[in-house]
Structures are given as structure tokens and as C-alpha cells.
Amino acid sequence: MKINYRQLSILVFMSFIALKCLALPGLLYVESKNMSMVVTLVLMFVDFIYALLIIDLMKKSNEKNILDFMTRCLGPVLPRIFMAVLIVKYALVVANISKGLEFFVVENFYNSLNWIVFVLPLIILVGFMLYKGIRNIARVSELICWAIFFGCLYIALKSIAGIDVLNFLPAFHEGALPLIKSGYTHMSWFGSSTFLLMLFGKVDFTNEKKLQVVKYSFLAIALVMFVHLVFYGLFDVTSPTHNFCISDISQYSSGQSSIDELSWLVVSLWVTAQAVQLALFGYAMIQAIKFTFNIKSNVFPILFVLIYIFVWSFVGEQTVGLERIFLSHFSSILTIFTAYVIPLILYVGYVVERGKGKPKKKGAKNEKVKVNI
Amino acid sequence: MKKLKSIFSPRKIIIILLIIVGIITVPGLNMPAMSETEAIVTMLCMDKQDENIVVSATVLSPGPNNVPNYQVFTGSGQTLSNAVDAVSLTIGKEMGFAQCEVMALGENLCDIGVMQTLDFMTRTKKVGRNAYLVSFAGDINDFSESMSNLNKEKSLSLEKILKFDERYTLIKNSNIENFYIGYFNDLSLGVMPKVEIKNTEDDNAIEVASGGQSAGDEAETKSGEKEKKYFVNDGSISIFKKGKRVFDVDSKMVxxxxxxxxxxxxxxxxxxxxxxxxxxxxxxxxxxxxxxxxxxxxxxxxxxxxxxxxxxxxxxxxxxxxxxxxxxxxxxxxxxxxxxxxxxxxxxxxxxxxxxxxxxxxxxxxxxxxxxxxxxxxxxxxxxxxxxxxxxxxxxxxxxxxxxxxxxx
Missing domain, CATH: 3.30.300.210 (Nutrient germinant receptor protein C, domain 3)
Known part of the structure; x- marks a missing residue:
């Protein structure tokens, strides 16, 4: 079952905004202060370039899947290693989303929430989506994409009157070094395009509309930047104390009665979008597991991913500060390697391999041999 | 795979989902209403009296015909946590602060510093950072009773009064978030609107019965005369430096x-x-x-x-x-x-x-x-x-x- 080009663009859109509108803005502020938006903008733009690069490779390759493509370009050994590393990256993203989602629901909706009441339905939902495959995930994303876009826009616009533009000054007061450091520390929130690697052979490019991915990506970047602009404009120095950017913006106005139902509806929809993202990266994890261990059936990888989400939620619930993993050197390096190094190696490998396979000019030795044959 | 498909047929999935919904909802239906176990606090007043922290909570309970019924409960303890627990013990319910719209801090508490109180209430007790923050002069019991009566008798609420002030008279927004922003800035300067409960009638004062047990009751003094209280909100503010009140600014200067x-x-x-x-x-x-x-x-x-x-x-x-x-x-x-x-x-x-x-x-x-x-x-x-x-x-x-x-x- 293949997804079409529009659905691919929407998946890119959703993955771009997925981890950016909860804890990230607050965390970035600790190091990069009022210039945090620059970090987000630069890294999202890099993600966008890599998304285009991977989609370009996807179009050029005629393979059924990424493993075949990698094997063609890089030989038989490296792809398995890369796949194993990618499993870890996807596992990290799944953990980040599931932890954020649980924390978000507990903090925003019901603070006495029974953990199992939250996790069990979530696992069933994700399990069902994983079982139905990428087309199902893409269709659900298609359904909620514009609602998420306009919902977030509404929340940000509603609070825009309260922002103080002075909060963004002085620009680059402490130079660029804190921004680089902050970008590196929070790298695991970026590298959204990695899931595209697992969509090789799963996209139908026949009805491709020109620049559709570019349009959706820019829309996602613009939306995230606008939400961050409002967030920093409102909260300034207290930004690090806000873990839930999108819902905290909606609750900025004084008085509980000022929070309207529509904002809550958008926040609820955001939870759904996060669950879909969990399924998307769960799907990528399943594919990577299947390629690495040469498993044909979906059953065991799906079960593994679901158990992983369950265990992570349980361990995360019991152990305070486990989310520090996301801020470690390990996750930063892992993200850089999987999101930026692997696609680059692949592209170079592809170019080299294509060079080898090209028919040489007349008079070349190989051609002579061919004629002789 | 075929076996798996037979297990996950749409009908079976719906049945499984219904079973899960049943597992969650049936015990839920068997449980008492949340309002039986949790008190919905709409306003919280705090002050320091002698060595104790006194907490006075205005609790909303659903009345007949959807008419809200506000009641005030007070507790004290050596720490804020103890005082909140004391209120819980009194009414036999957990205190739910998610709907708390106003946090009123007494002058004594403001003088010793409010940041720990605010941190405890927002971090541990989950009071929203958009709740209004106000300092008050006068006895805490008088204040909370007066506010409750203001609501019952005159259909006025402190929240709405502060909302109006925020728009027209205050130099800064008066919610917890803005107080935090002021505190964490270089100057560590915070501003809070100030209201007062007085025994004497001034200009701009609203008469509110106080000290009574229910709406409309007025406390009787020793001589048998009914005691009246007056709520004053003239637009004055309290200035805080590093979380402590340093002085008040009168309405003319504001x-x-x-x-x-x-x-x-x-x-x-x-x-x-x-x-x-x-x-x-x-x-x-x-x-x-x-x-x-x-x-x-x-x-x-x-x-x-x-x-x-x-x-x-x-x-x-x-x-x-x-x-x-x-x-x-x-x-x-x-x-x-x-x-x-x-x-x-x-x-x-x-x-x-x-x-x-x-x-x-x-x-x-x-x-x-x-x-x-x-x-x-x-x-x-x-x-x-x-x-x-x-x-x-x-x-x-x-x-x-x-x-x-x-x-x-």
C-alpha cells in the first residue's frame, strides 16, 4: 500500500511541527535566551534541506525499500549497521513523544490521571495504526493536518496582543556560541526527516505536484516560528518554566474564565496529532527492526514497539529525570549521525554508484568490451 | 499474517475496544462524583498570623438549579502545606486548585516574601499561572468572607474587578505569570494590585457584610450593634523587590x-x-x-x-x-x-x-x-x-x- 505525494508532504509537515511546540522552546531558552528562535529556524531549515534530499533519493531509486537501496550504494555491511543505529534513533523519538504526550495529558487535563488509563488506550490506538500501516497514518494525518494548522494559528493569534517585542532585544547579545551549544544540546528534538528513510518504495510519485513538499515544509516552519514568536514574546525570562508551549500560550490571559473552549479543543487535537506521530516513528522503528534482523512478519516488531512504549511510559513514570537522556551528548550525536550524516553518505554513495553504472563515452575500454560481447 | 488478520478483524477490534471502554467506564460510573471528593477552590487567601500561615479557601459547590454556592473555609498550620491540609481535613475533601481564579496575599505574608508561596502553589498545587494576584490589607477571615458576600449579595467578583483594573488602571497585568516575569528580570521588581477591607466607610468603598456565617448575615459586636465592613479598591498597588513588599503606591501616583x-x-x-x-x-x-x-x-x-x-x-x-x-x-x-x-x-x-x-x-x-x-x-x-x-x-x-x-x- 503506497501513499501519494500529497500525503508524503503532509507527513513531512506533521513531523516538522510534532516535537517543536511543547517543551522545546522553554528548554532552548536556558542557553540561547531571546535568540532561541534563531536556533529553531536554522535547524528546521537544515531538516527541510535533508527532507528534500531524501525525497530526491526516494524518487531516483527504483528499489522496493531502503535496505536494497543502501546495499546497492554502500555494499552489504554498512546498511545493517546504519539500520541498527536508526532503530536507536527512532526509539529515542518514540520515547520523547510518548513521554511528552503523557506529561502533557497529565499536566493539562487531569493531574490525578491513572497512568494505565492513559497508556492502555494509547497503546491500542498506536498498535492499530501500526497494524494498518503507513497509509492509515498518512490518512489520519491528512484529516487533522489543517485543523492543527489553523488551531495553532488561532491560539497564537489570540495571544499576540500580549507580546512585548522588546523581549527579542538585544539581538545576539552573547554572540553565536550559546546558540550553537543550545542547538547541539537539543538536537534530539530535530532531525524530523529521518522517518522518510523508511518510506523508500512506499510513495507513489505519479501524481506529484511541483513544490508540494516545499510548500508544506515552509508552512510548518512558518507555523512553528510564529508559535515560538508568541511564546517568547509573552513569557520572556519565565520561558524555561513552561513545558507546554502550545497550551501555555492559550492560558496566558489573566483569569481561568478567559480560556475558551476552542483553545482546549485545539489542545486536545494536538494530543491526537502527537499520537499519530508516535505511530509514524513507531512505523519507522518497525521497518528498521525488520531490515536489521531480516524479519518478514510485522507481528513481532509491532509487539516490540508497543511493549517499548509501555515500558518507557512505566519507567518514565517511576523515574524522575529520565528525560535527561534527550539532552545528552549521546542523543545529539545520534541525531546528527542519523539525520544528517547517513542521508549524506547515501547521497554520495548513490552519485558514485550512478557514475560507475553510466555508459562511458565512445572509444572507452568498457564499451569496446561490450561490443565484443 | 493471515492468522493475525483473523484476530484483528474489524468486528473483533470493536469488541475489544468496547471491552476496554467497559473496563474503564463501568468502575468509573460506580465511583462518587468528583465534587464529592475534591473541593473546587475559586479563590485562595493566605496570610501570616503570629507564627502560623493561615489559608482561607473559597469553595464552589454546585447548588440547586445550577446556582453556584460559595463557602469559605479556613485552616492554619506552621507551613503553607500544613494549612492547606488543615482545610482539607475540615471539609473532608482534597483541595482542587485548578479553577482557582484569584490568589490574595495578606500584608504580613507579602512583607516576609511571597515567592516560596507562589512556587508551592503553582508547582505543587497546580494553581494556574494566569490566576490573578492581589495583596490585601486587613484580617484574612474578614477579607475572604467579604469577598464571598460581595459575590452573593452584589453579584460582583474580585476576579472581574481585577480584570477591569488590568485594562484601565494597573500599570502591569496582575496575574502570577507577570509577577514571575518581574521577579526574574534584572531588577527583580514585582507589582501587585492592593485591595483593602476597612471598618470605616470611605469614598469608593463598597459595603460588604462580614464575619457572618451565611449570606447577608452581619457579625454582631459586643455592644450588640451589627458590624459593617467596606471593600476598597482604589487602584493602589504594592511594590515588591526580590519577592518582598517594600512599599505601597497610592492610586494618585499609579x-x-x-x-x-x-x-x-x-x-x-x-x-x-x-x-x-x-x-x-x-x-x-x-x-x-x-x-x-x-x-x-x-x-x-x-x-x-x-x-x-x-x-x-x-x-x-x-x-x-x-x-x-x-x-x-x-x-x-x-x-x-x-x-x-x-x-x-x-x-x-x-x-x-x-x-x-x-x-x-x-x-x-x-x-x-x-x-x-x-x-x-x-x-x-x-x-x-x-x-x-x-x-x-x-x-x-x-x-x-x-x-x-x-x-x-
Missing amino acids: KKANFFVNNEQEGALVIENVDDDLYTDATVIVDVVRKQNEIGVRFDGDTPVYRNHMEIVVFVEQVLGNQPKENLLKRNKDFLTKTLLERIKEKVQNDMQDCIDFCKTNKVDLIDAYKHFYKLTNKKFEEYLKITGKENYLDNIKFEFDIKVSNEY
Whole structure:
């Protein structure tokens, strides 16, 4: 079952905004202060370039899947290693989303929430989506994409009157070094395009509309930047104390009665979008597991991913500060390697391999041999 | 795979989902309503009395015909946590603060510092950071009872009063979030509106029964007379430095400080002794219907210059004193004579200068001069601060006022 080009663009859109509108803005502020938006903008733009690069490779390759493509370009050994590393990256993203989602629901909706009441339905939902495959995930994303876009826009616009533009000054007061450091520390929130690697052979490019991915990506970047602009404009120095950017913006106005139902509806929809993202990266994890261990059936990888989400939620619930993993050197390096190094190696490998396979000019030795044959 | 497909057929999935929904909802239906186990706190008052922290919670309980029923419960303890627990023990319910709209802090608590209290309430007890923050003078029991009665008898609520203040009179928003922003900034300056419960009737005071057990009851004094309490919200504010209250600013000064803030201030300016072709020694009351500020900062050499360009639209509301009867036939805009315009300018300018002097004397930056200089002239201002220090930086700033008064929208 293949997804079409529009659905691919929407998946890119959703993955771009997925981890950016909860804890990230607050965390970035600790190091990069009022210039945090620059970090987000630069890294999202890099993600966008890599998304285009991977989609370009996807179009050029005629393979059924990424493993075949990698094997063609890089030989038989490296792809398995890369796949194993990618499993870890996807596992990290799944953990980040599931932890954020649980924390978000507990903090925003019901603070006495029974953990199992939250996790069990979530696992069933994700399990069902994983079982139905990428087309199902893409269709659900298609359904909620514009609602998420306009919902977030509404929340940000509603609070825009309260922002103080002075909060963004002085620009680059402490130079660029804190921004680089902050970008590196929070790298695991970026590298959204990695899931595209697992969509090789799963996209139908026949009805491709020109620049559709570019349009959706820019829309996602613009939306995230606008939400961050409002967030920093409102909260300034207290930004690090806000873990839930999108819902905290909606609750900025004084008085509980000022929070309207529509904002809550958008926040609820955001939870759904996060669950879909969990399924998307769960799907990528399943594919990577299947390629690495040469498993044909979906059953065991799906079960593994679901158990992983369950265990992570349980361990995360019991152990305070486990989310520090996301801020470690390990996750930063892992993200850089999987999101930026692997696609680059692949592209170079592809170019080299294509060079080898090209028919040489007349008079070349190989051609002579061919004629002789 | 086929086996798996047979297990996960749509019908079976629906049955599994129904079973799960049943597992969750049936025990849920068997449980008591949340309002039976959790008290919905809409306002929380706190103060320090002797060595104890006293907490007074206004609890909303659903009444018949959806009419809200507010009740006040009080508890005390050595710590805030103990005091909250004491209230819980009294009413036999957990305290739920998610709907808390106002947090009122007594003067004694404000004097020893409020940040730990706020941190505990927002972090541990989950009071929303958008809850209004207000300081109050007077006895905590009187205050919370009065607020409850204000609601019951006059259909007024402190939340709505503060919302109005925020729009028209306060120089900063009065929620916990804004107090935090002020606290975490370089100057660690916080502003909180101040209300009062008094025994004597003043101007602008609302009579509220207090000390009674239920709505409308009034406490009886020893002599048998009914005691009355008055709620006063005149627009005064409390100033906090590093989380501690340092002094209060009266409403007149707050009004003057408002000339530096872009809020929707509406208010009257009283211009006395106006004498010209139209007026004869008159007292003219003009209503400010719109105000637009533009704050600009720069350095002239080593001297920092703070410029407030302000455009105000006024409307002559009332003329006191003996005036010729022809005046009654004039059009509205004719009342704004050149002399009056000059006098309004002069009045506004004097008010602003008073505010600057007050800020310099009390070393409190009500006009956000620090923020503007730091943000817009960063390096130069940092050098300037090295000379003056953070306490005295206002002293050498040159203030320029450029005021435009008109009656045209």
C-alpha cells in the first residue's frame, strides 16, 4: 500500500511541527535566551534541506525499500549497521513523544490521571495504526493536518496582543556560541526527516505536484516560528518554566474564565496529532527492526514497539529525570549521525554508484568490451 | 499474517475496544462524583498570623438549579502545606486548585516574601499561572468572607474587578505569570494590585457584610450593634523587590505612572483656574478617551535620554464655576480652547514629572526605563550602569516629554 505525494508532504509537515511546540522552546531558552528562535529556524531549515534530499533519493531509486537501496550504494555491511543505529534513533523519538504526550495529558487535563488509563488506550490506538500501516497514518494525518494548522494559528493569534517585542532585544547579545551549544544540546528534538528513510518504495510519485513538499515544509516552519514568536514574546525570562508551549500560550490571559473552549479543543487535537506521530516513528522503528534482523512478519516488531512504549511510559513514570537522556551528548550525536550524516553518505554513495553504472563515452575500454560481447 | 488478520478483524477490534471502554467506564460510573471528593477552590487567601500561615479557601459547590454556592473555609498550620491540609481535613475533601481564579496575599505574608508561596502553589498545587494576584490589607477571615458576600449579595467578583483594573488602571497585568516575569528580570521588581477591607466607610468603598456565617448575615459586636465592613479598591498597588513588599503606591501616583504605559486608561483630568475668552476662573474636567504612548531611548553623549511621545484624545466633560449661558450653546469641540489645551499639557507633564521624581526618590522603576535602555541601547547602558549601579541609574537620565492633546479621534 503506497501513499501519494500529497500525503508524503503532509507527513513531512506533521513531523516538522510534532516535537517543536511543547517543551522545546522553554528548554532552548536556558542557553540561547531571546535568540532561541534563531536556533529553531536554522535547524528546521537544515531538516527541510535533508527532507528534500531524501525525497530526491526516494524518487531516483527504483528499489522496493531502503535496505536494497543502501546495499546497492554502500555494499552489504554498512546498511545493517546504519539500520541498527536508526532503530536507536527512532526509539529515542518514540520515547520523547510518548513521554511528552503523557506529561502533557497529565499536566493539562487531569493531574490525578491513572497512568494505565492513559497508556492502555494509547497503546491500542498506536498498535492499530501500526497494524494498518503507513497509509492509515498518512490518512489520519491528512484529516487533522489543517485543523492543527489553523488551531495553532488561532491560539497564537489570540495571544499576540500580549507580546512585548522588546523581549527579542538585544539581538545576539552573547554572540553565536550559546546558540550553537543550545542547538547541539537539543538536537534530539530535530532531525524530523529521518522517518522518510523508511518510506523508500512506499510513495507513489505519479501524481506529484511541483513544490508540494516545499510548500508544506515552509508552512510548518512558518507555523512553528510564529508559535515560538508568541511564546517568547509573552513569557520572556519565565520561558524555561513552561513545558507546554502550545497550551501555555492559550492560558496566558489573566483569569481561568478567559480560556475558551476552542483553545482546549485545539489542545486536545494536538494530543491526537502527537499520537499519530508516535505511530509514524513507531512505523519507522518497525521497518528498521525488520531490515536489521531480516524479519518478514510485522507481528513481532509491532509487539516490540508497543511493549517499548509501555515500558518507557512505566519507567518514565517511576523515574524522575529520565528525560535527561534527550539532552545528552549521546542523543545529539545520534541525531546528527542519523539525520544528517547517513542521508549524506547515501547521497554520495548513490552519485558514485550512478557514475560507475553510466555508459562511458565512445572509444572507452568498457564499451569496446561490450561490443565484443 | 493471515492468522493475525483473523484476530484483528474489524468486528473483533470493536469488541475489544468496547471491552476496554467497559473496563474503564463501568468502575468509573460506580465511583462518587468528583465534587464529592475534591473541593473546587475559586479563590485562595493566605496570610501570616503570629507564627502560623493561615489559608482561607473559597469553595464552589454546585447548588440547586445550577446556582453556584460559595463557602469559605479556613485552616492554619506552621507551613503553607500544613494549612492547606488543615482545610482539607475540615471539609473532608482534597483541595482542587485548578479553577482557582484569584490568589490574595495578606500584608504580613507579602512583607516576609511571597515567592516560596507562589512556587508551592503553582508547582505543587497546580494553581494556574494566569490566576490573578492581589495583596490585601486587613484580617484574612474578614477579607475572604467579604469577598464571598460581595459575590452573593452584589453579584460582583474580585476576579472581574481585577480584570477591569488590568485594562484601565494597573500599570502591569496582575496575574502570577507577570509577577514571575518581574521577579526574574534584572531588577527583580514585582507589582501587585492592593485591595483593602476597612471598618470605616470611605469614598469608593463598597459595603460588604462580614464575619457572618451565611449570606447577608452581619457579625454582631459586643455592644450588640451589627458590624459593617467596606471593600476598597482604589487602584493602589504594592511594590515588591526580590519577592518582598517594600512599599505601597497610592492610586494618585499609579494614575500618573499610567501616562508611561499603553493601556486603555480612561480617566478624568481636573484642570483648575482656567481663564480665557471662554472660561472664567473655571474648573474644567476633561475625560481622557484615548492615549497612545511611544517610548524612545537614546544616548546623547554619555547622557541617557528617555523620551515619551504621547498623544491623548480628550473630551471636555464638565465645567464647574459660573460660566456665561452662551457657553451652553457651543459645540463640543469649541470647549477645548488653546488655553485649556496648554493647561492639559502642563498638567500631564507635571504628573509625569511627579512620577519620575517619585521613582527616583523611592528607587523604583515604575516606567520601565531600565528595560527600554537595556534592550535598545544595550552596550552603552551597561557601561552607564557600571558608573551608576542598578540602584541609582534613574538619577542621571534626562526625561523628555512630547505631549500632543487633541479632541480628534
